[in-house]
Every structure is written in C-alpha cells, then in structure tokens.
Amino acid sequence: MLFKNRSYNAEFLVKLSSWNFWQNLRPENKQFAVIGLGRFGRAVCETLHNLGYEVLAIDKEEKKVNLALTDEISSHAFKLDSTEINAIKQAGILDFDTVIVAIGNYLAESITTTLNLKELGVKSVVAKASSETHKKLLEKVGADYVVFPEREMGCELARLLTKPGIIDKFDIDPEHSIVEIIVPDKFDGKTIADLEIRNKYGLNLLAVSAEDEKFTINPKLSTILKKGTAIIVLGSNEDINRLQK
Template sequence: MNLSSLSFFRNLHPENKQFAVIGLGRFGRAVCLTLHGLGYEVLAIDMDEKKVSQALTDRIAAHALELDTTEPTAIQQAGITDFDTVIVGIGNYLAQSIITTLNLKEEGVKHVVAKASSEIHMKLLKKVGADHVVFPEREMGYALARNITKPSILDSFELDPEHSIVETLVPDNFDGKTIAELELRNRYGLTVLAVSHDSKFEINPPANRLLKKGTIMVVIGSNKGIDRLTP
C-alpha cells in the first residue's frame, strides 16, 4: 500500500456498512466472505446463475443477484448506485470489467475498487475512473519474491516506490550494540521506530537501547538502505 492508496481509504466513510461486490470468482468470493464475516451487509453480483446461487448457499453475502453490469439500466434497477463502495472483482474478462467500472462511475457510485489482471488492464481501469485498482497477482508476486530473498523481513509497508516501513529481525552483527552505535541513519538512511522487548514493542526507543539478534525492530527509510540492512 502506498500514499495514493492511503488517500483513497481515508476518504471512505467509517459508517459505511454496505458493499456491493461484482464478480464471484475466487477474489470476489473472498471479499464477500470477509466483509460478511465482519458484519457488513454485502450484495454479491455475477452474470453466472450458479455462482449467485452458490453465494447464497454458502452464506457469504446477505443478498445475491444475477446481473449483467455492462448494462447501465441493470445497474440502476438493481439499486447498486445506492452503495457507497462497489468492488469490481472481474479479472479475466477485460471488456466486462472495464465497461462495468465505467458504468458505475457514470451512474454516480462514489467509490469503485476494481481488480486488474495485467498492467494494461490496470491502466484502462484508471482511465475509465476506477478510484482504486488492486493487482493481487502482482502484489503476491512481490511479497513472495521478498520473502524468498529477504526471509528476515517479516512485514513491509510501501510508502512510495523508493521508501518503506519494514518489520525485520535484528541482524546478527547488530547484536549487543546500541542504536546510537550502529548509526543507522548515517550509514543506512534508516530510522528505528520500534523494537521488541519482553514480548511487547517499545515505540521510539532511546538511542542507548541495546539490540539483540533474533528480536524484532521496525524501521523506516529508503528501500536501498533496507536491502543493505537485511541479509
């Protein structure tokens, strides 16, 4: 998640309790299941009657409709424009995904989140007005590559293409040294935000805090510095 993503999510109203999910493949079903499990009212939509029936049978949504969302009149009649946030989970049918996203925005849906299956698909979704585009396959690929090559990084939060916040294991060569001694800001361009201590995190630790290998620290800074820091 980057700063543009944060801007989108900040604009969502916390009191919003209703979501519509269009496309009931694996992605759409997962979104429905999670939202419904969290207590939100979810309308599940697909052109495939079997997928709609299965959604109701599996109770992953409060309501489900068989609908062709490439038709603007169908969107109006189904009341989808009453939903503050609509998730377009159609990934493999580019024309259907793009037309649906365009129709939703033209009909006045405030927040449209759309799933992309390729770089071109992502660019087209943004062109037709998608407020936020997710690319699950690419994001999973990045995460897998980082986990394989940087196993010491436990979690990461991308601020922009060049900077991140990461949760990482303290390197062996940092063991027994203080934050001040390591000169992380001068040598790596990194700032320590927190370190684990007695099964808890100590936020904004003092410069004389000793680091121990195998414990966790959270740092913010350039991706180049993070790559140098982690073996």
C-alpha cells in the same frame, strides 16, 4: 530537481492518486458491494464479512451466488448482469459507497461494469486488472483504484525468496520504504541506544515487537532487542539493504 526522470514522476503521481483515494474513504462506511465471485471476489467478500461489514455479493452465474449464500461469505447475494445499467440501479448498488469490481478475466465486462458504476455516481470503485492495458482502460473509465492481485502476489513471493529477513514492506516511493524485518542475530540482547540505528544506518526505528508479537510504537532507547522478534524501520531501500547485510 524534484524529479529525476519522467518515470519517477509518473510513479509519484500514481502514489499520490492512491493516497487521495484512501484518504477519501469514509471510515464509518460499513457497506461494500463486490461484483464478481471468482477466487479474488470471494476472498474479498469473506474477509469483509468476517470483519463485520455488510457485504453485497454479485455475480451473473447463479451457482456462484448460491454458493456465496451457502458459505455465508456475504450479507446478501444477487444474480445480476452488471453490464446492464438498469440492473445495477434496480439492485440498490448505488446505496453502497464502495464497490469492488472483481471481474479480472473478462476485459469488456470489467470495463463496462466500472463505467456503469461511475456514470451512476458510485463514489469509490475499486477494480481488479489482469494487465497493464486493462489497468489503463479501467482508469480511463473512472476506476478510483486498480489492483493486480496476481502480480502483487508474485512480487511478494519473489521478495520473500530473495530477502527472507523482510516480513512486510510498504513502498513510500521508488527509493524509500517502511519495512518490518526480523531482528538480525547481531542485534540480539542489545538496546536501541547501543545499536545507534539512525547514526549507523540512516534509518528511523518506528516500532519493536515483543515475543507475544505486540508492537511498541516509538520504543525507548533502553529497549532490548531479542532474536526472533521484529522491528519496523523507515528509510531508503539502500540503507535497509545495508541493515540486512
């Protein structure tokens, strides 16, 4: 049977939907609009701007707009009520392929803004949600991708506290992951061939880092692992936990 239960099926479909969204993003896209300049919105603006992308920052509060310009976290910044569909048209937001709705704490405003953007034909809308209900509503009105910054940060903290050996983790599905982990002490000084990670743990070793933190993809079997560096492996969560133990 392909799916063990309905919840697994639902999670798989969510993963597939997310995959389709990222696949459809145009790699040459250099323009982003961010609506809502709270902590999350400012962080998105600043990061995109520092990476060299053109960013339009929008908020209905003039103080936040002025601060975005003063701090130089965006290319342009407008004061705008995004619940007004005509205001969105006039601001030129429709010229942007990807718009991030960073209004997480005002449910009606977030949903109305997302609906306006999709009705006007914005190709990709990423929206911040503050609850599961909020997420469902955003998806109902057409959000292409929904994020939970606070929840994801909480999950990340819990993982770091309980599994300190894992540096980073990407869930492929509920049972399999790609993880970056610190080289276990007992692996220090041994080659990949010596360790037989695939045979003993059922894991695929994808990359190995050096002391300068640069990774070698598909490392040779003769590569020697060193304490304090990292490896990236792919496999079941059960096998990953066995490797850590």
